[in-house]
Amino acid sequence: MNELIWPALAEPNRRRILDVLRVQPCAVGELARYVGLGQPQTSKHLGVLRAAGLVSVHPDAQRRVYRSRPSALAEIDSWLAPYRELWTTSLDALEMHLDQKPLLPGEEPK
Amino acid sequence: MNELIWPALAEPNRRRILDVLRVQPCAVGELARYVGLGQPQTSKHLGVLRAAGLVSVHPDAQRRVYRSRPSALAEIDSWLAPYRELWTTSLDALEMHLDQKPLLPGEEPK
DNA sequence: GTCTTGTATTCCTTGACAGGTATATATCCA
DNA sequence: TGGATATATACCTGTCAAGGAATACAAGAC
Numbered sequence: 001m002n003e004l005i006w007p008a009l010a011e012p013n014r015r016r017i018l019d020v021l022r023v024q025p026c027a028v029g030e031l032a033r034y035v036g037l038g039q040p041q042t043s044k045h046l047g048v049l050r051a052a053g054l055v056s057v058h059p060d061a062q063r064r065v066y067r068s069r070p071s072a073l074a075e076i077d078s079w080l081a082p083y084r085e086l087w088t089t090s091l092d093a094l095e096m097h098l099d100q101k102p103l104l105p106g107e108e109p110k
Numbered sequence: 111m112n113e114l115i116w117p118a119l120a121e122p123n124r125r126r127i128l129d130v131l132r133v134q135p136c137a138v139g140e141l142a143r144y145v146g147l148g149q150p151q152t153s154k155h156l157g158v159l160r161a162a163g164l165v166s167v168h169p170d171a172q173r174r175v176y177r178s179r180p181s182a183l184a185e186i187d188s189w190l191a192p193y194r195e196l197w198t199t200s201l202d203a204l205e206m207h208l209d210q211k212p213l214l215p216g217e218e219p220k
Numbered sequence: 221g222t223c224t225t226g227t228a229t230t231c232c233t234t235g236a237c238a239g240g241t242a243t244a245t246a247t248c249c250a
Numbered sequence: 251t252g253g254a255t256a257t258a259t260a261c262c263t264g265t266c267a268a269g270g271a272a273t274a275c276a277a278g279a280c
Contacts, residue, residue: 003122010120011238012113015189022193028257041239043258048237062247062256070196077190079125082132084187086180121268138227151269153228158267172226172277 005075008052013037014045018068021055025067115185118162123147124155128178131165135177 008014016035020026026034032042046066049055053072058065118124126145130136136144142152156176159165163182168175 006120006122006125007237010116012116013238015116018193022196029255038240039257040241040259044238047258064257068193068196070193073190073193074197076186077194080183080187080190083128083178083180083183086132086178087184117267123268139225148270149227150229150271154268157228174227 002053002072002075004048004052005054005072008048008054009076011045011048013041014049017042017045017049018054021066021068022070025058025065027060027063027065029063031066112163112182112185114158114162115164115182118158118164119186121155121158123151124159127152127155127159128164131176131178132180135168135175137170137173137175139173141176 009018013035017031020031020034028042028046029039031046032039035042037045046055046057050057050066054069055066056069058067119128123145127141130141130144138152138156139149141156142149145152147155156165156167160167160176164179165176166179168177
């Protein structure tokens with residue numbers, strides 16, 4: 001279990017970076033313009049994403065082309081899986097509904 | 111788009127709390143023993159989870175019974191969806207493989 | 221009423237992190 | 251060689267979040 005993935009994804013700019021890289025591999029400068037960040041900030045975010053295994057780097061002369069590594073997100077997905085079963089079967093919606101209604105006449109909800 | 115969900119999930123103890131609540135609704139003290147945290151810390155984490163919509167509270171006398179709200183995770187899931195298509199079709203694995211092999215003879219990988 | 225139990229809140233300290241600026245490093249080009 | 255481009259790194263600073271301890275608050279038991 002990679003402890004770095006969740007905090008890496010907690011940062012909105014990093015998710016936006018991933019969203020760009022999901023569509024196309026991209027060098028740092030180009031990426032920085034896309035997300036509206038400075039180059040050093042972008043490099044730092046990419047370092048975090050790389051440490052988490054979420055992106056990979058491919059040198060091309062002075063440029064560093066980053067690309068997304070979607071398979072790293074499978075870990076998030078597997079954590080999510082048991083919950084997905086719950087919300088797809090509307091189990092929590094059902095529970096919420098039950099909470100709204102008294103189990104017995106005379107019992108007040110909430 | 112709820113900006114509070116991702117940071118809420120970035121904290122390992124909060125994910126463990128959710129994992130407990132997924133199985134059974136639970137009061138604060140019991141929860142605190144499960145996850146090995148102090149009561150104030152547990153309360154605070156629950157407050158964060160509640161603000162993110164990930165849990166709901168149901169007073170029972172002095173106790174506050176918390177339960178998971180799996181549907182809140184649908185947002186994470188929908189962000190994940192386009193990536194899932196990529197890794198299930200092994201697209202990144204394919205790309206990784208291509209990166210390992212030179213496109214032309216004489217070109218060195220990496 | 222007082223005591224006890226269960227929970228939330230406050231204050232404090234500490235550490236992590238993001239943005240900004242400047243600088244180091246590396247590669248290409250002339 | 252020297253300059254230009256592309257990226258990473260170091261340093262600083264402000265902000266935010268987590269843990270710990272103490273306390274406030276609420277509700278039941280006596």
